[in-house]
Amino acid sequence: MNIEEIYKKFDKIGCLTFATIDNGFPQTRIAHLFACDHEGLYFRTTITKAFYEQLKTTQMLSICGIFPATSASHDEEGMPYFPPGYTIRATGDIKEIPLKTIKEKAVVNEDFMVCVKDIEKYPATVAFCLHSAWGEVFDFDFEMEHRSHKLLRTGFCFGGKQIPLRVLRITDECIACGECQEGCSFKAIDQVDEQFVIDTEKCDVCGDCYTVCPSNAIEIIINPPEDQPPG
Ligand code: SF4
Numbered sequence: 001m002n003i004e005e006i007y008k009k010f011d012k013i014g015c016l017t018f019a020t021i022d023n024g025f026p027q028t029r030i031a032h033l034f035a036c037d038h039e040g041l042y043f044r045t046t047i048t049k050a051f052y053e054q055l056k057t058t059q060m061l062s063i064c065g066i067f068p069a070t071s072a073s074h075d076e077e078g079m080p081y082f083p084p085g086y087t088i089r090a091t092g093d094i095k096e097i098p099l100k101t102i103k104e105k106a107v108v109n110e111d112f113m114v115c116v117k118d119i120e121k122y123p124a125t126v127a128f129c130l131h132s133a134w135g136e137v138f139d140f141d142f143e144m145e146h147r148s149h150k151l152l153r154t155g156f157c158f159g160g161k162q163i164p165l166r167v168l169r170i171t172d173e174c175i176a177c178g179e180c181q182e183g184c185s186f187k188a189i190d191q192v193d194e195q196f197v198i199d200t201e202k203c204d205v206c207g208d209c210y211t212v213c214p215s216n217a218i219e220i221i222i223n224p225p226e227d228q229p230p231g
């Protein structure tokens, strides 16, 4: 996915959760992006807010949202129902963007004008750019109304970030009993000849196969293990 496609996914949602760290504690608030360009995704706040201090201190941000429904209805058995849609998240590094730069960008991209007008109207407003990030679109159809699997996960990254990996993999210990495939409600396990393989784009990492496997043949792969959070 390119940055315009990523921005459109976020913009379609509108109000997003913006997460920061404040002295080691997670903090969230609802905000939105106002533009994107080749350098990243743009948002704004004011210099008087705790949000601003957290951004300046950590230089990091995580955002996420869901489309189209933000609440679940329930079926006759009380189980939640989400109409097919997607969640999207991105985590990475931010930097403050001077008003002069925002004005220059507004000459070629009118989306930036909203920020120019905002700063002129509310002088404490400042713009930031999420310039280096990784993320994922988690396209879901939990009742399999339109396809034969529940999930389609698409990772993305920009600005030099790598996508951290956390997947399950079937190892050589597999005895081909098929229990994992039978129990996978996400329909994420394929059989090719005698080999069972997990399709990571369809896998929820729910762990059902991991717990039922009689041979302990399913392992969790995390890469890189320490310097980035797992997906
Ligand atoms: S449950 Fe374990 S042993 Fe059986 S097919 Fe799956 S991975 Fe192989």
Ligand code: SF4
Pocket: 168, 183, 184, 185, 186, 187, 188, 189, 198, 202, 203, 204, 205, 206, 207, 208, 209, 210
């Ligand atoms: S972790 Fe869950 S979704 Fe993924 S292959 Fe195993 S049972 Fe299926």
